[in-house]
Amino acid sequence: MDTILVPPWLESVLNTSFFNVCLIHGDAARSECNMFCLDCNCDAFCFYCRSSRHKDHQVIQIRRSSYHDVVRVAEIQKVLNISGVQTYVINSARVLFLNERPQPKSGKGVIHICEICGRSLLDPFRFCSLGCKLVRIKRNGDASFGLDDRNNAMAMEGGSRQQEEKLREGSQQDMYPGTHLPPTSNARRRKGIPHRAPFGS
Numbered sequence: 437m438d439t440i441l442v443p444p445w446l447e448s449v450l451n452t453s454f455f456n457v458c459l460i461h462g463d464a465a466r467s468e469c470n471m472f473c474l475d476c477n478c479d480a481f482c483f484y485c486r487s488s489r490h491k492d493h494q495v496i497q498i499r500r501s502s503y504h505d506v507v508r509v510a511e512i513q514k515v516l517n518i519s520g521v522q523t524y525v526i527n528s529a530r531v532l533f534l535n536e537r538p539q540p541k542s543g544k545g546v547i548h549i550c551e552i553c554g555r556s557l558l559d560p561f562r563f564c565s566l567g568c569k570l571v572r573i574k575r576n577g578d579a580s581f582g583l584d585d586r587n588n589a590m591a592m593e594g595g596s597r598q599q600e601e602k603l604r605e606g607s608q609q610d611m612y613p614g615t616h617l618p619p620t621s622n623a624r625r626r627k628g629i630p631h632r633a634p635f636g637s
Contacts (some may be wrong), residue, residue, distance in 0.1 A: 441573050441580045443516065445477040450534055450567050454498045454505055458482035470498045474515060499531065506531040512566075517581050520562040521569055522550075535567040 458467040461484040469480035474494040509530040536553040548557040552568035563569040
């Protein structure tokens with residue numbers, strides 16, 4: 437098997453500090469270093485550095501959400517198997533977080549949590565970020581970033597999601613066996629005729 441579980445550039449991306457001002461183009465309008473070249477696998481750079489030094493290279497753009505680094509799913513899924521990582525819609529674009537985010541202890545009723553950091557998740561995913569998936573691969577090797585494994589993982593994920601939806605439907609039906617909710621009505625009934633309080637003299 438020649439499948440690469442972790443591409444050589446991934447750890448560099450996760451450990452890079454983004455959004456610093458570019459040393460070369462610091463006076464320009466778009467001088468924040470929010471891009472990373474997968475071919476060069478070096479430091480972050482700005483919009484102007486891309487056009488001059490990384491023109492025909494594979495480049496991803498890092499964005500910010502609540503002071504945390506995110507990447508668009510449309511960009512990263514071309515080069516990385518992101519199955520198992522929770523995605524979010526922010527500013528009408530689907531994104532995922534690069535690294536884990538600190539969170540207070542998960543409260544009661546939380547169904548889905550990250551296997552590594554315990555962060556509560558919205559959907560039945562395994563990880564909250566690419567960083568947590570990387571930790572799992574290093575520990576157990578039971579996940580992969582290789583694109584060859586993507587179809588199998590997505591098929592399994594889709595199956596587990598369908599199973600979960602069926603279980604949810606079943607549990608809701610079992611919760612109230614034999615009870616029928618009354619039909620909802622928009623009109624409210626009054627108990628008799630309303631009377632005004634007498635005016636005080």
